[in-house]
Amino acid sequence: MKFKVRGIDTFASTGGRPFDKNKPLIIFVHGSGLSHMVWVLQTRYFAFRGYSVLAVDLPGHGLSSGESLKTIEEMGDWVGDVIGAVGCKEASLVGHSQGCLVTMECVAQHPEKIKTLTLMGGASAIPMNPELLKLAEESNPKAVDLMMDFAHGPAGHFGGHPVPGLYHLNVGSMIVQNKEIKDTLGVDFRACDNYKNGPEIAKKLDLPTLSILGAQDRMCRLKDGKILADYIKGSEVKIIEDCGHMMLLEEADQTLEILKKFIAKNYPLIN
Amino acid sequence: MDPKTYKFDTLSLHAGYQPSKNAGSRQVPIYQTTSYMFDDVDHAAALFNLERGGHIYSRMSNPTVQVLEERVCALEGGTAALATASGMSAIFLTIMTLCNAGDHMVVSSQLYGGTVNLFRLTLPKFGIKTTFVKPRDTEGFKKAIQPNTKGIFGELVGNPGNELMNMPEVSNIAKEAGIPLIIDSTYQTPYLCRPFEHGADLVVHSLTKWMSGNGSSMAGILVEGGTFDWMQNDKFPTMTEPYEGYHGLSFAEEFGPTAFTMMARAEGMRDMGPCLAPQNAWNILHGLETLSLRMEKHCSNALKMVEYLSNHESVAWVSHASAPGHPDKELAEKILPKGTGSMIAFGIKGGKEAGAAFINNVKLASHLANVGDARTLVIHPASATHSQMDEATLKFAGLSHDMIRLSVGLEDFEDIVNDFEDGFRAAKKPRLVANK
Numbered sequence: 163m164k165f166k167v168r169g170i171d172t173f174a175s176t177g178g179r180p181f182d183k184n185k186p187l188i189i190f191v192h193g194s195g196l197s198h199m200v201w202v203l204q205t206r207y208f209a210f211r212g213y214s215v216l217a218v219d220l221p222g223h224g225l226s227s228g229e230s231l232k233t234i235e236e237m238g239d240w241v242g243d244v245i246g247a248v249g250c251k252e253a254s255l256v257g258h259s260q261g262c263l264v265t266m267e268c269v270a271q272h273p274e275k276i277k278t279l280t281l282m283g284g285a286s287a288i289p290m291n292p293e294l295l296k297l298a299e300e301s302n303p304k305a306v307d308l309m310m311d312f313a314h315g316p317a318g319h320f321g322g323h324p325v326p327g328l329y330h331l332n333v334g335s336m337i338v339q340n341k342e343i344k345d346t347l348g349v350d351f352r353a354c355d356n357y358k359n360g361p362e363i364a365k366k367l368d369l370p371t372l373s374i375l376g377a378q379d380r381m382c383r384l385k386d387g388k389i390l391a392d393y394i395k396g397s398e399v400k401i402i403e404d405c406g407h408m409m410l411l412e413e414a415d416q417t418l419e420i421l422k423k424f425i426a427k428n429y430p431l432i433n
Numbered sequence: 434m435d436p437k438t439y440k441f442d443t444l445s446l447h448a449g450y451q452p453s454k455n456a457g458s459r460q461v462p463i464y465q466t467t468s469y470m471f472d473d474v475d476h477a478a479a480l481f482n483l484e485r486g487g488h489i490y491s492r493m494s495n496p497t498v499q500v501l502e503e504r505v506c507a508l509e510g511g512t513a514a515l516a517t518a519s520g521m522s523a524i525f526l527t528i529m530t531l532c533n534a535g536d537h538m539v540v541s542s543q544l545y546g547g548t549v550n551l552f553r554l555t556l557p558k559f560g561i562k563t564t565f566v567k568p569r570d571t572e573g574f575k576k577a578i579q580p581n582t583k584g585i586f587g588e589l590v591g592n593p594g595n596e597l598m599n600m601p602e603v604s605n606i607a608k609e610a611g612i613p614l615i616i617d618s619t620y621q622t623p624y625l626c627r628p629f630e631h632g633a634d635l636v637v638h639s640l641t642k643w644m645s646g647n648g649s650s651m652a653g654i655l656v657e658g659g660t661f662d663w664m665q666n667d668k669f670p671t672m673t674e675p676y677e678g679y680h681g682l683s684f685a686e687e688f689g690p691t692a693f694t695m696m697a698r699a700e701g702m703r704d705m706g707p708c709l710a711p712q713n714a715w716n717i718l719h720g721l722e723t724l725s726l727r728m729e730k731h732c733s734n735a736l737k738m739v740e741y742l743s744n745h746e747s748v749a750w751v752s753h754a755s756a757p758g759h760p761d762k763e764l765a766e767k768i769l770p771k772g773t774g775s776m777i778a779f780g781i782k783g784g785k786e787a788g789a790a791f792i793n794n795v796k797l798a799s800h801l802a803n804v805g806d807a808r809t810l811v812i813h814p815a816s817a818t819h820s821q822m823d824e825a826t827l828k829f830a831g832l833s834h835d836m837i838r839l840s841v842g843l844e845d846f847e848d849i850v851n852d853f854e855d856g857f858r859a860a861k862k863p864r865l866v867a868n869k
Contacts, residue, residue, distance in 0.1 A: 175687060202688060319439060320448060322454060327698065329511065329512060333512045340662075340689070414485065
């Protein structure tokens with residue numbers, strides 16, 4: 163659906179159900195250069211099980227208007243504003259990759275609004291390879307190819323998408339290339355590279371938190387994901403074997419099952 | 434720093450398959466089953482509602498067929514693919530997903546005869562009309578577009594006359610009109626051309642041909658490039674508006690670069706059901722493993738054959754984009770740098786009677802209605818593949834009664850030539866009799 167956040171047209175997938183502000187809200191936040199489309203194998207499930215779902219397109223991404231926000235802090239604040247913009251008071255957040263930094267920032271800036279936090283393929287800092295960053299800021303398509311290479315685990319490079327007929331690497335690539343690379347991926351990579359608040363914010367988080375990590379993640383390595391989880395008081399950690407950074411697609415079923423259990427326990431539907 | 438994603442030959446052997454998820458089986462297993470067990474009621478509901486990936490019923494998807502779909506998709510550089518029972522069913526499924534009654538297509542006139550008949554005779558029964566345009570008439574494609582036109586369709590190298598459509602320029606015309614360009618790339622395979630790199634939005638194949646190479650199995654496929662923005666205008670409401678068949682799902686919104694394939698599977702396979710048998714998918718996968726090796730030999734044999742035929746006293750003309758003086762030679766060198774394929778059309782002196790004598794007297798070359806087999810194939814299109822067309826349609830499609838269609842195989846070149854010499858000798862005899 164389309165709605166206004168700070169006066170700008172914003173798009174979020176509602177998982178195929180009409181949005182209902184009276185149902186518990188889960189907001190999904192995508193990674194660098196991507197859009198709501200990466201979440202389709204998680205969002206539709208919750209949307210048809212009593213939750214209201216918003217898989218947002220960050221400003222300038224996917225179907226949202228405006229320019230990309232330049233810092234993780236701005237993005238975190240913006241996600242907090244989304245909650246009020248749709249008439250809700252609180253939400254659970256699910257972030258992937260850069261979306262983990264964004265959702266942590268959101269909790270730090272809007273602690274009263276956030277009930278649970280799920281971090282997929284996260285780390286407390288995501289410093290960028292300088293060559294990759296330069297390529298993205300120059301809108302060089304090679305940046306996307308490198309990103310798809312790094313983002314998928316060894317098994318993911320062979321394919322085997324959970325949805326019959328889809329080919330992982332090219333799906334991600336086309337989502338990124340839907341926009342001018344420097345305006346989305348370039349800005350996002352720079353924002354990740356500049357962001358240094360992760361460890362301090364993570365240590366202050368005080369809400370039910372789940373970290374889902376890929377054992378073969380080369381974008382945010384397993385050890386970095388574990389360090390982040392260790393910073394967060396009481397964080398649950400689930401590791402998916404033989405999986406890279408794109409667990410939400412590479413191992414969509416396992417990811418959904420883990421998320422289902424966490425949400426059911428910590429953000430249940432009220433009968 | 435370069436990406437270490439797998440390249441073409443590796444993908445043709447490995448894409449879409451993980452042995453670790455299949456009991457360690459190195460070869461792709463044949464899942465000869467109709468249906469798949471659900472974990473519980475919630476799992477079943479989620480699968481039926483496209484909330485999670487997986488298999489329900491082999492009319493919709495099958496694990497063996499899935500490997501083939503991903504493999505071809507990877508080779509084409511696409512985002513999603515859907516395999517079907519034949520190339521014709523892939524085209525039909527594509528058009529039925531794209532169009533509604535009252536819609537219109539702009540289509541190249543030089544196509545396989547069955548495809549011509551689909552657009553000319555069958556689709557009008559469903560209220561879908563077509564304007565045919567000669568493949569070299571690039572401006573004609575633009576002029577033929579109407580407000581209700583939903584796409585442009587063509588074979589890059591037309592069957593059987595070997596005229597090329599200027600895919601990059603026709604793609605620009607399609608983009609200006611906000612409609613997709615659909616290319617039947619059967620003749621090329623992704624080894625010779627990846628149409629998405631030249632502006633195509635959807636690609637269809639008959640996998641029965643070179644992709645398989647072994648002449649054992651029928652199969653087709655639709656591949657999506659992920660390049661077309663279905664939401665750019667209001668021409669494609671079935672893609673962009675809530676779809677009643679899946680509780681108000683908007684395919685374009687939810688699935689973006691894979692929306693067309695998701696719709697074709699969810700609606701088309703559900704309601705029409707032209708599914709591919711897993712055994713056939715497995716046979717095609719075997720062929721794909723050697724695609725590069727076979728295409729190289731097909732093309733090198735074809736080049737020698739063009740030279741041989743061009744210099745033969747019994748041959749009136751030769752059409753192959755590599756032939757000297759072919760009107761599309763420059764375009765072919767640009768978009769088919771690895772070779773222009775192994776289909777040759779030639780005119781035999783003596784017309785229809787000579788053609789029949791030639792075909793009846795070759796022994797190595799097989800006279801049959803197929804192309805792209807590992808073996809050399811010949812046919813007289815006007816009396817076979819295109820025989821259901823009237824004279825005017827034959828002429829518009831660029832067919833003549835002296836035309837022989839040749840699909841050059843992988844045999845030793847000298848053996849093919851010796852066989853053809855027998856055919857040409859026999860072809861001279863009807864004329865000698867006539868001259869008396």
